[in-house]
Amino acid sequence: MTTVENKPKRSLSIRALLEILVLLVTAGYAIYSMHSLNQANIENTQKVEQLIVSLNERVDQFIASxxxxxxxxxxxxxxxxxxxxxxxxxxxxxxxxxxxxxxx
The missing domain is CATH 1.20.5 (Single alpha-helices involved in coiled-coils or other helix-helix interfaces)
Structure with missing residues (x-):
């Protein structure tokens, strides 16, 4: 008579794989969103800085005139x-x- 060894299954179910995939996609989207918002904030900050420099130059010219x-x-x-x-x-x-x- 042969004995059957009970080996634990190590494979993940399809449901677990889908949950991991959803988690990875969600994390990727969150990172992408944060990066995009950061880039937009940097661009807006640069525009505001340019505007302030321009206004300071105009004020300086007005004061000097x-x-x-x-x-x-x-x-x-x-x-x-x-x-x-x-x-x-x-x-x-x-x-x-x-x-x-x-x-x-």
Whole structure:
């Protein structure tokens, strides 16, 4: 008489394979969506940054073109600097120095 060995089945059912496939597809879609949204946010940030730079240039041109506005701007700038603490003023001036050196 031959004995039959009971070996555990190691194969997955079709249902389990489908569940794994659905999980992988869902995870892939979520990663793709996050990447797409991140790219869109980066593009929007760059557009906003360009707009701000353009507006700053226009404001600078406007201030420089009118002596009265320029004098008022300098006066307000000095008031603002005077209202800062020594550490804050030092920080602002260091940022200004870096921007002057880099040409921004």
């Amino acid at each position: 009118d002596d009265e506005v320029y004098n008022r701007y300098i006066k307000n700038l000095r008031k603002s600097l005077d209202s800062l603490s020594e550490d804050e003023r030092e920080l602002v001036m260091s940022v200004y120095d870096v921007r002057q050196k880099t040409g921004e």
